Amino acid sequence: MLYVPCRIFFIILFVAAGNALAAETPSRKPNVLFIAVDDLNHWVGHLGRNPQTRTPNIDRLAARGVSFANAHCAAPSCNPSRAALMSGLRPSTTGVYDNGQAWQPVIGQDKTLTTQFLAAGYNVFGTGKIYHGSAHRDGEWTDYHNPRGGGLRRHPSAKNDGVGGIKFSPLANDDDAMPDYKAVDYAIGKLNAAHDKPFFLAVGLVKPHMPWSVPKKYFDMFPLERIELPPHRADDLADIPPAGRRMAKPEGDHARMLASGRWKEAVQAYLATIAFADAMIGRLIDGLDKSPHRDNTIIVLWGDHGWHLGEKEHWRKFALWEEATRSPLVWVAPGVTKAGGICKRPVDFMTIYPTLCDLCGIATPAHVEGPSIRQLLADPQAKWDRPALTTYHQNNHSIRDERWRYIRYANGDEELYDHEADPYGWKNVAAQGQFDAVKARLAKSIPQVNHEELPRNAGRAQSGKPRPRRQGAGDQNERAVP
Numbered sequence: 001m002l003y004v005p006c007r008i009f010f011i012i013l014f015v016a017a018g019n020a021l022a023a024e025t026p027s028r029k030p031n032v033l034f035i036a037v038d039d040l041n042h043w044v045g046h047l048g049r050n051p052q053t054r055t056p057n058i059d060r061l062a063a064r065g066v067s068f069a070n071a072h073c074a075a076p077s078c079n080p081s082r083a084a085l086m087s088g089l090r091p092s093t094t095g096v097y098d099n100g101q102a103w104q105p106v107i108g109q110d111k112t113l114t115t116q117f118l119a120a121g122y123n124v125f126g127t128g129k130i131y132h133g134s135a136h137r138d139g140e141w142t143d144y145h146n147p148r149g150g151g152l153r154r155h156p157s158a159k160n161d162g163v164g165g166i167k168f169s170p171l172a173n174d175d176d177a178m179p180d181y182k183a184v185d186y187a188i189g190k191l192n193a194a195h196d197k198p199f200f201l202a203v204g205l206v207k208p209h210m211p212w213s214v215p216k217k218y219f220d221m222f223p224l225e226r227i228e229l230p231p232h233r234a235d236d237l238a239d240i241p242p243a244g245r246r247m248a249k250p251e252g253d254h255a256r257m258l259a260s261g262r263w264k265e266a267v268q269a270y271l272a273t274i275a276f277a278d279a280m281i282g283r284l285i286d287g288l289d290k291s292p293h294r295d296n297t298i299i300v301l302w303g304d305h306g307w308h309l310g311e312k313e314h315w316r317k318f319a320l321w322e323e324a325t326r327s328p329l330v331w332v333a334p335g336v337t338k339a340g341g342i343c344k345r346p347v348d349f350m351t352i353y354p355t356l357c358d359l360c361g362i363a364t365p366a367h368v369e370g371p372s373i374r375q376l377l378a379d380p381q382a383k384w385d386r387p388a389l390t391t392y393h394q395n396n397h398s399i400r401d402e403r404w405r406y407i408r409y410a411n412g413d414e415e416l417y418d419h420e421a422d423p424y425g426w427k428n429v430a431a432q433g434q435f436d437a438v439k440a441r442l443a444k445s446i447p448q449v450n451h452e453e454l455p456r457n458a459g460r461a462q463s464g465k466p467r468p469r470r471q472g473a474g475d476q477n478e479r480a481v482p
């Protein structure tokens, strides 16, 4: 039996008690629950864009803090959106404009958001898809968990796995077979653990990314006979210049979808997959609320970009219109946000990094290209004069303010939409001379530096292993599973 002298025993007891007290002290830095949702566009209940969508859990989270109703990605594609958000460096600064352009060689370890939190004494945990391909770099996390998939089976009612590259089918599995379920399990485990330091917990859900394959009960929530197509105009591309039409690619996914007659099925499948992701978010929020950390944890939830489902004859992201850039952004910051805030000021996701640093008392590194939005968290109606900027490939930019969207492509082609008068962006008024001053004002936010495109799949790809580029796939992560 181990003999411990009495005096040492009491020293051990005293130190242990001190640690326990430290864990409870309210003056400790706040924890962070950072929730990334893959390919979730603005079809979120409280944003009002699609009345059919069912997102009760995101909605109840939003009701606890501030939801940004005019929030936009830095790039409409997984890899550049996430690389920019996590590094504080815009695509135009790094040359990471699309999937397949590795961020690791051009973004130093000292630049990333998680590195700042580690250096500030946080434990930094991650699970699921934070970077594209769930790639993470050792040394920037205390622990990283990648949930395993496999064993998913199409439901017998499924016709096939979708239309061309748009993949969807109900599954015969239950929720707990899904990788996102396992990611949330890992996160709940961390929320229930005792921590001797503040924590930063990043949870990356891979749904509603394609394939839109989730347990059948989520499809059953959206009977096909009641599905409405998103508002659209068949001639919407008629007033769009050649550079925009090339992004829309109407001859691709959309032509195949029209020929298949299955557009409504695709909408149903996306709604079902959003509902599944929302249910996982509900589990996560419940996990936080039952933990000792509820009142000392900042929550930020963001979708990495939007999604078109046939609007402008376009599918997926990979474009600069409202559907492709707009995504949810919800903040709950104890002591800063008040319940029920809706902020209509335009913000992009370059604000997330500096705002987290600001709220946690961590110095924002000088390289970070974005402002803290703390003032908007405290007062969603506060004055704000910066627009949101989204970039897709070199020198194609979209600038969104509270009313207007101005798009300028690398070849000089332009679009301008008055989203107040024209919420769906059907009428391009760029050629109408009376708006020249609006265009000139918004054009001031176009970056001066537009870095060359990095080579695709240069060296090591996102996962650390070379990946072949599939012709016409558009997104390396859009695999047909199952």
Ligand SMILES: [Ca+2]
Pocket (backbone or CB within 6 Å): 038, 039, 077, 078, 209, 304, 305
């Ligand atoms: Ca994505």
Ligand SMILES: [Ca+2]
Pocket (backbone or CB within 6 Å): 235, 236, 237, 238, 239, 240, 425, 426, 427, 428
């Ligand atoms: Ca149009």
